[in-house]
Amino acid sequence: MATAALGMQKLLQVGTKIVGVGRNYAAHAKELGNAVPKEPVLFLKPTSSYLDNGGTILIPHPLESLHHEVELAVVIGKKARDVPEASAMDYIGGLMRVPFRLCEIRSLVYGERDWDHMRYCFLSGYALALDMTAREIQASAKSAGLPWTVAKGQDTFTPISSIPNDLFANQNDLFAMNFVQLPKSAVPDPDNLELWLKVDDEIRQKGPTKDMIFKIPFLISYISAIMTLFEGDVILTGTPPGVSPVKAGQKVTAGITGLVDVQFNCEKRKRPGN
Numbered sequence: 001m002a003t004a005a006l007g008m009q010k011l012l013q014v015g016t017k018i019v020g021v022g023r024n025y026a027a028h029a030k031e032l033g034n035a036v037p038k039e040p041v042l043f044l045k046p047t048s049s050y051l052d053n054g055g056t057i058l059i060p061h062p063l064e065s066l067h068h069e070v071e072l073a074v075v076i077g078k079k080a081r082d083v084p085e086a087s088a089m090d091y092i093g094g095l096m097r098v099p100f101r102l103c104e105i106r107s108l109v110y111g112e113r114d115w116d117h118m119r120y121c122f123l124s125g126y127a128l129a130l131d132m133t134a135r136e137i138q139a140s141a142k143s144a145g146l147p148w149t150v151a152k153g154q155d156t157f158t159p160i161s162s163i164p165n166d167l168f169a170n171q172n173d174l175f176a177m178n179f180v181q182l183p184k185s186a187v188p189d190p191d192n193l194e195l196w197l198k199v200d201d202e203i204r205q206k207g208p209t210k211d212m213i214f215k216i217p218f219l220i221s222y223i224s225a226i227m228t229l230f231e232g233d234v235i236l237t238g239t240p241p242g243v244s245p246v247k248a249g250q251k252v253t254a255g256i257t258g259l260v261d262v263q264f265n266c267e268k269r270k271r272p273g274n
Contacts (some may be wrong), residue, residue, distance in 0.1 A: 014232030018045035018158055019223055020131060024238025025211050028069075031241045040214050040222055045131075045153045045236075053162040053262045057132055057252065058269035060154055065245035066132045066266070070197040070205050070254045071236045072190065073129035073160060074216055080229040088220035091229070093125030093184035125184030128195075128260050130252070131236050132157040135245075159252075160234075161262045182259060190216055195239075197254040199246050205254075207240025 022041035023029035029036050051057065059066055077093040131152060138151035161182075187193065190209060197205040214222070219235060229235075246252055248268045255261030 014230075015047050016230050016233055018047060018049070018234045018236060019043075019227075019229075020045055020152065020236045021214070021219060021238045024213050025207065025240045026213060027207070027211070027241035028239055028243065031243070036213065040219060042223065042226070043148050043152065045149075045158055048155060049153055049158040051156040051159040051264065053159070053264075055156065055159065055264060057130075057159060057246075057264050057266045058154075058156045059248055059266060060134070060269045061271045063134055063136065065247045066157075067135045067243045068197055068199065068204065068246050068252055068254075069131040069133060069239035069243050070195045071129050071131055071239050072193060072195060072209055072256065073127040074190075074220070074235040074237060075125055075127060076220075076229045076231055076233040076235070077125065078231050080220060080224040083221050083224040085217045085221040088217035088224075091220055091224075092216075124182055126182040126187050126190065127234070128161040128182075128254060128256050128262055129234070129236055130159040130197075130254060130262075130264070131239065132159065133243075158236075159262065159264050161260050182256075186259060193259070194257040195254075196257060197242070197252065199244075199250050199252055204244055205240055205242035207242070209237075211240060212238060 020043045022043060023032075023034055023037050024040065026036045057066065074092055076091055078091055080088075080091040083091055133148075134151045134154070138148050140146075141148055141151055191212070193209040195205065195207055195209065196203065216235075216237060219237065220229070223229060223235065246266050248266055250266050252264045252266065253261060
């Protein structure tokens with residue numbers, strides 16, 4: 001099984017939801033004509049919207065473009081409910097339970113029988129993600145006081161970084177390979193990262209995570225007081241300014257400076273029946 005396919009399967013099996021945080025960078029809120037929020041603006045995206053690195057973002061009919069939003073994604077490592085802000089970072093990354101069937105497959109690959117050991121594998125703490133948005137649909141929904149699900153939840157609307165094939169090569173462990181790329185140890189200070197995004201060769205977004213209005217510990221605590229977060233759930237922490245349209249035929253490249261980068265092509269989705 002290909003690494004990317006295994007990672008996608010794992011994230012879909014374990015994660016239950018994607019929690020988006022809107023307007024978490026003041027400059028982005030202002031560029032769209034929105035007030036800077038006094039508390040987090042939350043929305044949900046389905047896990048079916050994930051797209052692995054190198055995939056194709058599909059622009060649905062009749063839209064001609066989507067807006068890109070580059071974000072730091074936080075991956076929850078264990079069940080979180082009513083988490084105090086002081087201990088919130090302890091819930092990022094860690095170990096996750098592997099379905100028993102995957103343990104059986106591993107036994108065939110490596111000849112191992114240590115089931116208790118094999119039922120767990122490493123779950124990274126962070127990823128680079130895009131929150132693709134059908135801005136026209138979102139604007140219409142906002143004006144009518146309706147949710148943003150159709151604008152943000154369609155297939156391929158959450159592109160996310162995937163693991164390089166050689167990251168765990170020395171461990172000879174197929175099941176340590178996971179969909180999201182950055183272990184918690186690789187990001188000692190998530191408030192000191194630079195996010196960037198290019199469309200073709202043009203820089204569109206570039207900004208530091210220190211500009212988040214609501215920091216990660218507060219977000220985890222706040223969200224977990226509203227809904228239980230489970231291992232594999234992902235929080236999209238907001239986007240810096242510079243969001244703009246991307247059209248079919250264009251290439252989107254994005255990253256966290258010095259840590260990870262991703263690349264996606266954009267195409268029009270074929271109409272059903274065509």
